Amino acid sequence: MIRLAGRGRQTPPPPIWPEDRYEVVCERDEPHGNTRDRYHFPRYAVRLARDLETTGLARRVRVVRLSDGTVIYDRVGGVDLPADEW
Numbered sequence: 448m449i450r451l452a453g454r455g456r457q458t459p460p461p462p463i464w465p466e467d468r469y470e471v472v473c474e475r476d477e478p479h480g481n482t483r484d485r486y487h488f489p490r491y492a493v494r495l496a497r498d499l500e501t502t503g504l505a506r507r508v509r510v511v512r513l514s515d516g517t518v519i520y521d522r523v524g525g526v527d528l529p530a531d532e533w
Contacts, residue, residue, distance in 0.1 A: 468514065469533075471495055474507040485513075489533035493520050 467485035469492040474481050486492040489510070496508040500522060510520040512533070519528045 468512065469519070470511045470513055472509045472511060473499055473505045475505050489519065490530070493533070496520050496522075 465487045467487055469486045469489050471484045471486065471492050472481070473484070473496075484492075484495070486495075489512075492510045496510050497520075499505040499508050507521070507523045509518055509524070509526075511518055518524065518526050519533050520526060
C-alpha cells in the first residue's frame with residue numbers, strides 16, 4: 448500500500464516561505480501611485496529602497512519593520528539605522 452504524504456492530515460502543513468518581516472512603502476508620482484512590498488530579509492528591503500531612490504523611480508521610500516512599526520530606512524525623514532539594528 449502506498450500512502451501519499453499529507454493525506455489524512457488534520458492540520459495544514461506549515462508554510463514553505465518564512466513570514467514577511469519588513470515592508471517597503473514607495474511613494475511615486477501619478478499615474479503609478481504608491482506601492483507596498485513585503486520582504487523577509489531586511490538587506491533586500493533596504494537595497495530596494497536605495498535603488499528606487501537612486502534611479503529616480505520614487506519620491507520617497509520607507510522600510511518599516513512590521514513587528515513593531517519601526518522605520519529602519521527613510522532618507523527623506525533622515526532615518527538610516529545601522530544593519531545591526533534592523
